[in-house]
Amino acid sequence: MEAGEKKEVIISVRDLKKYYEPKLSFSQSIHGVKKQVKAVDGVTFDVYKGEVLGLVGESGSGKTTVGRTLLRLVEPSGGEVLYRGRDIFKVSHDELASIRKSIQIIFQDPYDSINPRFRIRDVVAEGLRINKLYKDEADLDRKVRDALVAVKLTPPEQFMDRYPHELSGGQRQRVAIARALALGPEFIVADEPVSMLDVSIRAEVLNVMLDLKDQYGLSFLFITHDLALAKHVCDRIAVMYLGRLVELATSEELIENPMHPYTRALIDAIPVPDPTAPKLRVAIKGEIPNAMDVPPGCSFNPRCPYATDKCRTEEPKLREVSPGHWVACHYAEEIAKGRKETA
Amino acid sequence: MPLLEVSDLRMYYVTKAGYVKAVDGLSFSVEKERTVGIAGESGSGKTSVATTILKLLPSNARIISGSVKLQGKDLVTASEEEMREIRWKQVSMVPQASMNALNPVFRVGDQIAEAILAHENVSQAEAYQRAEDLLEMVGIHADRAKSYPHEFSGGMKQRAAIAMALALRPPLIIADEPTTALDVIVQAEILELLEDVKKKFSTSLILITHDLSIISELADEVIIMYAGEIVEKADVYSLYKTPMHPYTQGLLGAFPDIRAPRRRLASVPGSPPDLSSLPPGCSFNPRCPYATDKCRTEEPKLREVSPGHWVACHYAEEIAEGRVKPNR
Numbered sequence: 001m002e003a004g005e006k007k008e009v010i011i012s013v014r015d016l017k018k019y020y021e022p023k024l025s026f027s028q029s030i031h032g033v034k035k036q037v038k039a040v041d042g043v044t045f046d047v048y049k050g051e052v053l054g055l056v057g058e059s060g061s062g063k064t065t066v067g068r069t070l071l072r073l074v075e076p077s078g079g080e081v082l083y084r085g086r087d088i089f090k091v092s093h094d095e096l097a098s099i100r101k102s103i104q105i106i107f108q109d110p111y112d113s114i115n116p117r118f119r120i121r122d123v124v125a126e127g128l129r130i131n132k133l134y135k136d137e138a139d140l141d142r143k144v145r146d147a148l149v150a151v152k153l154t155p156p157e158q159f160m161d162r163y164p165h166e167l168s169g170g171q172r173q174r175v176a177i178a179r180a181l182a183l184g185p186e187f188i189v190a191d192e193p194v195s196m197l198d199v200s201i202r203a204e205v206l207n208v209m210l211d212l213k214d215q216y217g218l219s220f221l222f223i224t225h226d227l228a229l230a231k232h233v234c235d236r237i238a239v240m241y242l243g244r245l246v247e248l249a250t251s252e253e254l255i256e257n258p259m260h261p262y263t264r265a266l267i268d269a270i271p272v273p274d275p276t277a278p279k280l281r282v283a284i285k286g287e288i289p290n291a292m293d294v295p296p297g298c299s300f301n302p303r304c305p306y307a308t309d310k311c312r313t314e315e316p317k318l319r320e321v322s323p324g325h326w327v328a329c330h331y332a333e334e335i336a337k338g339r340k341e342t343a
Numbered sequence: 344m345p346l347l348e349v350s351d352l353r354m355y356y357v358t359k360a361g362y363v364k365a366v367d368g369l370s371f372s373v374e375k376e377r378t379v380g381i382a383g384e385s386g387s388g389k390t391s392v393a394t395t396i397l398k399l400l401p402s403n404a405r406i407i408s409g410s411v412k413l414q415g416k417d418l419v420t421a422s423e424e425e426m427r428e429i430r431w432k433q434v435s436m437v438p439q440a441s442m443n444a445l446n447p448v449f450r451v452g453d454q455i456a457e458a459i460l461a462h463e464n465v466s467q468a469e470a471y472q473r474a475e476d477l478l479e480m481v482g483i484h485a486d487r488a489k490s491y492p493h494e495f496s497g498g499m500k501q502r503a504a505i506a507m508a509l510a511l512r513p514p515l516i517i518a519d520e521p522t523t524a525l526d527v528i529v530q531a532e533i534l535e536l537l538e539d540v541k542k543k544f545s546t547s548l549i550l551i552t553h554d555l556s557i558i559s560e561l562a563d564e565v566i567i568m569y570a571g572e573i574v575e576k577a578d579v580y581s582l583y584k585t586p587m588h589p590y591t592q593g594l595l596g597a598f599p600d601i602r603a604p605r606r607r608l609a610s611v612p613g614s615p616p617d618l619s620s621l622p623p624g625c626s627f628n629p630r631c632p633y634a635t636d637k638c639r640t641e642e643p644k645l646r647e648v649s650p651g652h653w654v655a656c657h658y659a660e661e662i663a664e665g666r667v668k669p670n671r
Contacts, residue, residue, distance in 0.1 A: 058526040168614035198384040199553060199597050203610035210607065225526065228601035232608055251605060269531035270601050271556035275579040277602075279538075280531045280560060287496050287529055 008049040010187050010219050011070065011103075016043045016079035018065050022292060037291045039065045041243035042079070044318065047187065050217040052209070054234030054251070056227050056266075060288050062243040067189045067223050071105050072096065083187075101131060104180035108192040110172035114164045120175055121160040124148065127183045147178040151208045170201040174208055181212070191223045206233055228270050231255050236324075239263050242291060242299040245318055249325040259321060259332040261304050298329070305342040306331055344415065345372035346514055346547050347396075347434075352409035352419075354395040363618045365391035367571035369409070370645075373515065378541065378548040380562030380579070382555055382594075386615045388571035389551050390439070393517045396549075397436060398426050413515065432462050435508040437501075437518040444504045445492040451503050452478065452488025458510050477506040480543075481536055498529035502536065509540060516541075517549045522557065534560055555598055559583055567591045570616040570626035573645055577652040587654045587663050589631045625656070632669035633658055 018040040024033055040062045047053050057063040068074040070081055072088050080087045083099050091099065107113040114123055124144045127133075134140040148156035151174040164172055173193055180188055190209065194202040210233070212218045224230050230237050231251050238248040239260065247260040258264045265284040284303045289295065298316050301307040310330055318328040321336075334340035354366040365388045373379050383389040394400055396411050398418060411418040413433055421429065438444045446454055455474035459465065465473075475485040481502040492500060501521060508516050518537065522530040538561060541548055550561055558565055558579070565582045567575040567590065575588040586592045593611035613630035625643050628634040637657055645655040648663075661667040 058528070170610075170614070198615055199555075200384055200594055200611035201597075201614070203597055203608040204612075207607055207610070226599070227527070228599040231601055232599045232603075232605055255601060265528060267601065269528045271531070271534070271554075271560045272600050272602055273556045273559050273583060273595060273598050274600070274602075275559045275562075275583055277559075280534060282528065282531045282535060284528065285532075287498055287526070 007046075009046045010049050010084065011047040011221075012080075012082040012085075013043060013045050013047075013066070013070070014080045014082070016040055016066065016069060016081065017077045018062075018069060018074060019077040035292055038243045038294060039291060040069065040076075041294075043240075043243075043245055045238055045245065045248060047219050047221060049186075049219055050213055051235040052213060052220040052222050052233055054230035054237040055221055055223045055240060056225070056230050056237055057240035058225060058288055060242070060291060061240040062291075063223050063240050064191055066240070067105070067191050067221060070189055070221065071100070071103055073105075097131075101127075101133075101183045102186045103189070104183060104185040104187070105189040105191065106173070106176050106180055106193050109196055110164075110169060110176050111196075113176055114172060114179075116164050119161050119163060120148075120153075120167070123164070123175055124179045124182050127179060131183065133183065143182055144178075147182040148175075150181055150212065151175070151178045152204075152211075153178065168201065169197045170204045173197065173205045177205070177208060177212075185218070187219045187221070189221045189223065192225070193222075194229075195224070195226070202229075209233070227255070227266055239266070242288060242294055244299060244328065245326070246300065246328045247326065248318070253325055257325075257336065259325065259327045259336045260300075260329050261306055261335060262300050264335075265303075306335060306340050307343055346375050346414060347373040347549075348410075348412040349396070350410050350412075352392075352395060352411060353407040354391055354400070355405055355407050356401075357403045357405060358619065360619050364388075364571045364621070365404075365618060366395055369571075369573060371566055371573065371576065373547050373549060375514070376541070376545050376547055377563045378550055378561050379564045379566060380550045380552070380558035381566045381568060382552060382558050383568035384553055384594075384615055386570065386618055387568040388618070389553075389568050390519055391571075392568075393436065393519050393549070393551055396517065397430060397434065398423075399436075428462075431458055431513065432511045433513050434515040434517065435511070435513045437504050437508045437516060437521050439520040439523060444507070445500060447492050450489055450491055451495070455488075455503075455507050455510050458507060462511050473510070474506075477509060478503065480509075481506045481540070482532075496529075497525055498532060501525065501529075501533050505533075505536060505540065509544060509546075512544060513546070515547045515549070517551070519551045520553070521550070523552070523554075530557075537561060555594060556600075567594070570621055571618060572626065572655065573653070574627065574655045575653065576645070581649075581652050585652075585663060587648060587652065587659045588627075588656050589633055589662060590627050592662075593630075633662055633667055634670070 020037040022035055022037055055063045069076050088099055121144050124147050125140055145156040153159045153174055194205050222234055234251050236250050237254045239246050241262050247263045258267055268283055286303050295302055297312045297314055301311040316328045316330045318326050321327050321332050331340050350370050352366055352369045356363040381389050406419055452474045456470040459470040459473055475488050478488055479485050483502055522533050562579050565579050566573050569590050575591045586595055596609040611630055616626055622629055624639045624641055628638040643655045643657045645653050648654045648659045658667055
């Protein structure tokens with residue numbers, strides 16, 4: 001994302017919120033206890049045409065909920081998601097059906113998301129049949145072949161009549177991509193698409209995604225817990241913590257010049273495959289607190305080595321600290337320049 | 344004499360379809376106070392190494408040959424009664440999912456005390472005191488000994504499992520994917536803790552994982568397994584500096600290093616091995632970019648290619664020196 005360059009926005013997420021009301025015990029309810037789980041609490045970002053945007057966070061950060069809300073698989077508590085300017089929460093049923101062809105999702109577990117009783121040809125054809133996106137059977141067959149070729153399951157004849165269990169995990173995940181691709185989407189949410197796969201075969205799935213981006217200008221939201229993987233796969237990375245974005249920048253900028261104390265701690269905690277590298281040191285302690293008891297002010301303040309009274313009362317807004325680099329921290333500049341003492 | 348010496352160990356599962364060769368002729372040793380990392384992917388047999396050493400095997404598993412000498416005593420020929428004495432006291436295990444290692448209906452402190460009482464002639468109070476001390480040592484406040492496992496977070500359960508593995512001060516601990524289910528910051532804390540307790544107790548460690556960065560963080564020596572066999576074995580510096588087996592090279596090429604410049608990751612072609620129908624010759628040959636007819640017929644032996652660096656590949660030297668080109 002060069003400064004000044006005009007980027008075509010495919011998806012705009014504005015102040016997205018998703019709160020859950022947990023079941024309360026009898027005594028809590030008669031005492032008027034009100035509790036909310038703020039799974040997503042005011043998230044704003046854009047996805048540009050032809051980019052892979054990484055959404056990185058630990059378990060409980062809300063990253064998966066954001067992904068599902070983008071397809072309206074989850075109804076939000078507030079905010080909007082615009083697909084080419086149209087709010088997907090406000091459009092008519094028919095319009096939503098047409099938008100859904102343009103926005104697809106790939107799930108973590110290809111063993112769960114593909115019907116084991118379908119042949120591969122029927123897995124890929126299902127969406128085309130439901131949406132009646134073919135002229136005749138020959139056309140359907142051709143579209144299925146094209147999708148399989150696009151995900152490098154070649155020659156397609158070798159795969160079309162097989163069942164999912166006859167394929168490896170990496171091949172199955174590529175079938176899931178082919179199924180999404182058959183509908184001609186512009187944007188695909190990929191929710192931890194390789195975390196169930198062995199390291200040695202992950203790249204066969206990742207490189208198919210990157211080829212689709214390069215060749216057809218597809219956009220992806222790549223949801224992952226793995227910041228090292230995100231660096232190599234994504235053009236930009238957004239880091240989530242307790243339902244909020246804490247930092248957003250290009251991949252290189254985010255990894256080489258992290259400004260939020262949480263991003264810095266995440267990077268420091270990642271081991272590298274090199275025994276001569278300095279040993280890990282853990283800068284922050286503890287685990288993500290329960291989303292039911294989010295602390296006031298900055299939600300990271302109880303774990304932050306720099307936290308002040310301001311951090312404990314005033315919620316930092318996500319602001320653009322340098323062009324394209326957004327951080328939600330009162331002291332981002334001071335910390336980055338090493339001018340802020342730890343508390 | 345090394346603390347643990349495994350020689351030509353073979354453990355096969357008996358199935359209707361025939362033998363599944365989970366551990367197929369493994370030899371390695373663990374010296375005192377050293378950490379040996381065993382790396383492999385699905386179907387490599389790495390977890391079976393742990394369950395075979397501890398003889399915690401399902402009924403269809405057979406130890407076909409070999410010996411496992413722990414301080415000179417062969418565990419393969421030991422009786423079940425002897426094994427009960429040896430487990431926890433001589434060698435203990437931190438399992439993959441520590442949520443399953445802790446009994447959900449007993450308080451954490453009682454569980455650790457129970458393990459101590461089963462092996463040592465001490466009073467109830469003394470055992471409980473030691474359990475509290477152990478929890479403190481792994482970073483859990485002694486008060487929490489009264490908690491049940493479900494009241495612990497994932498990281499705390501893993502700490503408690505480590506405390507339990509240390510309870511009888513065994514000279515050897517086997518940790519199987521000790522951080523796999525944990526978030527990265529908690530993982531870093533657990534790795535730090537393992538390093539600390541190893542020093543404090545002068546323990547040796549066998550660390551089993553699919554993650555090459557965790558091995559490089561903790562291990563002194565590294566074993567790379569593929570299809571039940573060792574394909575490469577070396578000290579940690581030499582293995583990461585000059586990986587010689589094409590599988591090791593492929594694994595490192597597939598691994599995202601956060602410090603490295605942005606690049607497309609490379610995959611190892613093909614699928615993980617099916618242990619019930621391995622190809623003849625080198626098990627890795629269907630996925631190997633350098634495979635020749637020799638590789639498809641003749642099984643390469645693990646041999647010492649340079650001092651302390653063992654590789655099971657016919658062409659290790661040629662590949663390392665760039666004298667052969669990949670043929671795909």
